[in-house]
Amino acid sequence: MYKTIFNKRSSFKFTHFSNKGYSLFSCLGKEVIVGTLSVASLTNARANSISNDVAKIDTSFYKNGKEVVLDEVNVTGSRAPLTRSQQTRMVTVLSREDIQAAPVQSVNDLLKYAVGVDVRQRGPIGAQTDISLRGGNDEQITILLNGINICDPQTGHNAFDFPVDISEIERIEILEGPAARVYGTSSLLGAINIVTRTPSKSSISAHVEGGSYGYASAGARANIAKGNWNNSFSTNYTRSDGYTRSKNGNLNTDFDGLKAFYQGNYNDNDIVVKWHAGMSTKGFGSNTFYSAYSDEQYERILKTYTAIQAENRYGKIHMRPSIYWNRTMDKWELFRDNADAYPFNYHRTDVYGVNLNGYFDWIAGRTAIGAELRNEDIVSTNLGEILSEPRHIHGTDVDYTHGLSRTNIQFVLEHNILLKRFTLSAGLVAVKNSWAEMNMKVYPSIDASYNITDNWKVYASYNTSLRMPSFTDLYYNSKGYNANKELKPEELAATEIGVKYHSQAVNASVSGYYNHMENLIDWIVDKNADTQTLTTTNFGVINSVGVEANMDINLLRLITGQRIFKKLNIAYAYAHQDQKKYEGIVSQYVLEYLRNKFVANLQMNIWKQLNLGINYRLQNRNGSYVVSQNPTTKEYTYAKYSTYGIVDARLSWDMPKYSLYINGNNLFSKGYRDFGNLKQPGCWIMAGASINMNI
Structure with a gap:
């Protein structure tokens, strides 16, 4: 699970968080609390030696006449990096140990156990999953890879097509709540950052898995570390027959995907430079994901990612520039391999970005500044305006006939007042987008936290944000x-x-929020309309309230003398929206939020190196979906989402250099639906082995 932070005044060392300058906290300039994790499937490991005494913490030292920032101080490493006791926001951190202990095969599956995250799975093994926070939808969060925004302006459905296998992820950072001054225009309800690992020593690793429904996966990684240089390359292939067939008896949830990722860094006393390049390609049977006209839909997606980042490690002013380019190529088939029945849809999206973040200290506190220029461009067979000249699609006899390009500019200013137990952070973001000739808009925010004692902290915040419509919202x-x-x-x-409480044995937190939402975008059907067609629209005003609570118990410390029960985590989230004026409206996203979610996890050591983790997830969703259509009257029949509970487990033999494991998902074959009338798979058993060696 997340790394619980304990008080230890005898020493000061931040080694748990490493020196990842590209982490979400480090590169995007938001002060956060590394707090109790709302995840019930993950282990709760200790992270010692982080002091709460701000007066004793000095974030720099002088070497050869230069002020040098200590590596270990990068706990948050935000636009204005702060110590733990100064933080004003809560962040969920899933460590590498957490990921290895969970019975999952993808990031999408892992996030199901985060109580504040809504995971609406369409296809297995992360083939396609819509992920959102606090009652929002998949378009309303920022997705980052090593701190680089990789959101796809075409659609949020494919946002989690990462080029790295889950075994190569160092940690996952989740921030809930709007923060436009930190993450930009896509962070209406928060952000999820995937941080990959680069081992400090040269090493190799590999893994292989197999299981139900023809599932098979294999991957390998090699890392070369020499002096100030570090280079790593990894690749992974996964496939499955899927768990359903079409009316004609053909596979329609099958899946295959290949990932490849290269990353490197140079690190000395003066500067840190990091870079990465990755590729993800996958094809999957998309059943009736997009339309009820065919249950043999198919989609093929190719994504590439490139980025370079740098940071100076000395001086009064600390700067972090970065530049990136992400490309997505998407082909969708309403009828698989049958373009004559309905033409295939082709899309190519290019996103170019450059940003500069920095901070400096002065007598009034710590000030952070930032600026970003991001261009989003698409050419398509049906998204956008008609092109003056069609562009040929390589390898086909089809042309791109539509397209659109828009540029987003934002400027950020943030200031932090830091006292011994109190932190006040305030700022604003000024945003202008070339789409629809949008004028410059300013979004303010303010956060505050107070350490009542060494164990208790209270915090409060007011944040605003916006989100531009996707190309699919506008033109599909x-x-x-x-x-x-x-x-x-x-x-x-x-x-x-x-409020948050933490001690050696128990970590707990409770939070409440109120969201005032305007112009939320959704695909809706009016039950009372003559023609029931899905149409994009701006809702008026929707107000939402919610509560999240979680408790993490270290059973080894709480019940001394026993070594079997290691950790217990329970978490609950409740949300409610004022929707009375939208009665009769069937929504695909906005009105179909998770009303209740409960998660629990128990980690045990059965014998020697034999470990067992049991996970439970209970969900209750608001909203309804189409079950069938009367062929004569053309009227639809609707059903409400049912409450369901799922039990998963992982049994593993864990050694320092290798691991053998069995994962069981939905052990009692509970029938359930996350999205529309798409029934999810029953019991799914997988077994695998992994090995890791230094060279």
Whole structure:
């Protein structure tokens, strides 16, 4: 699970968090609390030696006349890096140990156990999953890879196509709540950052898995570390037959995917430079994911990622520039391998970005500044405006006939007042987007936290943000779909208060929030309309309230003398929206939020190196979905989402250089639906082995 932070005044060392300058905290300039994790499937390991005494902490030293920032101080490493006791926001941190202990095969599956995260799975093994926070949708969060924004402006459905296998992830950082001054225009309700690992020593690793429904996966990694240089390359292939067939008896949830990732860094006393390049390609049977007209849909996606980042490690002003380019190529088939029945949809999206973040200290506190220029460009067979000249699609006899390009500019200013037990952080972001000739808009925010004692902390925040419509929201017109290119940007203002307690044996937190949402975008059907076509629209005003609570118990410390029960975690989230004026509306996202979610996890050591983790997840979703259509009257029949509970488990023999394991998902074959009328798989058993060696 997350790394619990304990008080230890005898020494001061931040080695648990390493010196990852590209982490979400480090590169995006938001002061956060590394707090109690709302995840019930993950282990709770200790992270010692982080002091709460701000007066004793000095974040720099002088070497050869230069001020040098200590590596270990990068706990948050934000635009204005702060010590733990100074933080004003709560962040969920899933460590590498947490990931290895969970019975999952993808990041998408792992996030199911985070109580504040809504995971609506369409296809297995992360083939396609919509992930959102606090009652939002998949378009309303920022997704980052090593601190680089990799959100896809075409659609959020494929946002989690990472080029790295889950075994190569160092940690996952989740921040809930709007923060436009930190993450930009796509962070209406928060952000999820995937941080990859680069071992400090040269090493190799490999893993292989197999299981139900024809599932098979294999991957390998090699890392070369020499002096100030470190280079790592990894690759992984996964496939499955899927768990359903079409009416014609053909596979329609099958999946295959290949990932390859290279990353490197140079690190000395003066500067840190990091770079990465990755590729993810996958094809999957998409059943009726997008339309009820066919249950043999298919999609093939190719994504590439490149980025370079740098940071100076001395001086009064600390700067962090970065530049990146992400490309997505998408082909969707309404009828698999049958373009004559309905033409295939082709899309190519390119995102170019450059940003500069920095901070400096002065007599009034710590000030952070930032600026970003991001261009989003698409060419497509049906998304965007008609091109003056069609562009040929390589390898086909089809042309791109539509396209759109828009540029987003943002400037950020943030200031932090740091006292012994109190921190006040305030700032704003100024945003201008070339789409629809949008004028410059300013979004303010303010956060505060106070350490009542060494064990108790209270915090409060007010944050605002916005989100631009995706290209699909604006332009997708097809059978049963009618987009609206006059959509307005979504806006949200959120207030949150919370309290956190931590000790050697127990960590707990409770928070409550109120979201005021305007112009939220969704695909809806009006039950009372003559023609029931999915149409994009801006809702008026929707207000949402929610509560999240979690408790993590170290059973080895709480019940001394026993060595079997190691950790217990329980968490609960409740949300409610004021939706009375939208009665009769069937929503695909906005009105289909998780009303209740409960997660629990028990980690045990059965014998020697034999470990067992048991996970439980209970969910209750608001909203309804289409079950069938009367062929004569054309009227739809609707059903409400049912409450369901799922039990997963992982049994593993864990040694320093290798691990043998068996994962069981949905052990009692509970039938359930996360999205529409798509039934999810029953019991799924997988077994595997991994090895890791220094060279």
